[in-house]
Amino acid sequence: MIHASKRAMGIEYAIRDVVLPARELEKKGIKLIKLNIGDPVKFDFDAPEHMKKAYCEAIMEGHNYYGDSEGDKELREAIAERERKKNGIDITADDVQVTAAVTEALQFLFGALIDGGEEILIPGPSYPPYVGLVKFYGGVPKAYRTIEEEGWQPDVDDMRKKITEKTRAIAIINPNNPTGALYEKKTLKEIIDLAGEYELPVISDEIYDLMTYEGKHVSPSSLTKDVPVIGMNGLSKIYFATGWRLGYMYFVDPENKLAEVREAIGKLARIRLCPNTPAQKAAIAGLRGSMDYLEEYMAKLKERRDYIYKRLNEMPGISTQKPEGAFYIFPKIEEGPWKSDKEFVLDVLHNAHVLFVHGSGFGEGGEGHFRSIFLAPVEVLEKAMDNLEKFMKERLK
Ligand code: PLP
The missing domain is CATH 3.40.640.10 (Type I PLP-dependent aspartate aminotransferase-like (Major domain))
Structure with missing residues (x-):
């Protein structure tokens, strides 16, 4: 076997790591709501x-x-x-x-x-x-x-x-x-x-x-x-x-x-x-050139931010701060049966079919949290939040 450098083998990238178990589910024909990667161009945004x-x-x-x-x-x-x-x-x-x-x-x-x-x-x-x-x-x-x-x-x-x-x-x-x-x-x-x-x-x-x-x-x-x-x-x-x-x-x-x-x-x-x-x-x-497009895009993002912030805070077992910029929200897992935030994210993936990123993937200070993007339209966020709420209610019974 030809060995790779330890330097390169040591690299971890949590945001993309959760994609592998997600792909396995998709192979089985399960439709997932992916709220893991911060790419606006994968949603209804594009370069001017x-x-x-x-x-x-x-x-x-x-x-x-x-x-x-x-x-x-x-x-x-x-x-x-x-x-x-x-x-x-x-x-x-x-x-x-x-x-x-x-x-x-x-x-x-x-x-x-x-x-x-x-x-x-x-x-x-x-x-x-x-x-x-x-x-x-x-x-x-x-x-x-x-x-x-x-x-x-x-x-x-x-x-x-x-x-x-x-x-x-x-x-x-x-x-x-x-x-x-x-x-x-x-x-x-x-x-x-x-x-x-x-x-x-x-x-x-x-x-x-x-x-x-x-x-x-x-x-x-x-x-x-x-x-x-x-x-x-x-x-x-x-x-x-x-x-x-x-x-x-x-x-x-x-x-x-x-x-x-x-x-x-x-x-x-x-x-x-x-x-x-x-x-x-x-x-x-x-x-x-003009940056007028940003106004419309930011209005969309604000609506989505407000929606996900409200839904997450109303949910049992979860609390969150309000994001003031970008398109990420980083809620806290307040209670539940999981031993780690990664276990939580995988449980949500397999049972609520929503993909988030585990907080510990963002290093120290991220433990006990997860990250969601809010780039998706409100209808998509609504479905994701409905699934998550149902899941949380079941797990906290
Ligand atoms: N810095 C931060 C804080 C980011 O969130 C990202 C992408 O998500 C990047 C840098 C990467 O940016 P770029 O696409 O310019 O390499």
Whole structure:
């Protein structure tokens, strides 16, 4: 047998792991309601027409070559303009690196920050690649607490306790996956102050930044004076183009503390050649074009959020916080016969035919919970909630 690397074999991705038992059921002809994967394009959302047209035109006009490793200049200018306007920051195209979506930005970042044994502070619970990628590069993901009763806001005191001499960065995901939390400005300021005290950069995953309900997203990049902030965003969520695999990272670094990290990221970008060329043309159209579509899409999402939030809280044995952003809800399993949240999710899958993701798959702080998406239309959510309610009533008899 030819052995694979332990590094690669150790990778876990809970969101897709539950797909295997689900497939077995589907093979038997059982119809499932899948509320596990956060892909809006699999539901009634799609990339705007002007972006699709620009993508097709780019291909037909012959933009099918290798581009610059840092990304198309015009696109980087459009990104810098967007971030300048949204966050009131002073950046140019040179402060932007275009990537194969936020996932590649994370690979670049952890690749550039970790030699072996360094620690990255991540929210607990957290989007799984933060755990998987930090480990893959030889680092240690260290979860800081987020406080469920306070809408899953980060616990900055706990964050402070988790800092050691090995800490290399503080990562925040806001709006958050899996909890749907939208971080308060006050908390973000505290995080920036803490990062400043320990001379750490803040990694800010802003992929859901315009997907908020009652509140508005605040980026730590808009609050920093000297602390380096690396912001990340892309086409997957707010432009509804998950499959195009395009995103970016931008650097706000008033005191040039990230010079070496940026040089390393440039090297990593060059050995992977370049981001998708025609998709970058479509991204320019997206960034410079109208975002009116977002209003209708957010209205749909809000209706679905309100519905699932109400139903879950009315159900026996389950309670939940209200998501303030993104399209995830992270309820708590208050009571029942299950030994773990994974056992709960598999029991629901086999008997209520609804597929969720177990909370422990999102690392520390996720235990005893499960994640549902609310991208599906209300009729579909209604059926899923009816099935779940019936199931809970039976199990809690
Ligand atoms: N970051 C967060 C917080 C996410 O939830 C996701 C996808 O669900 C990603 C990054 C991945 O984004 P991309 O499609 O840009 O790689």
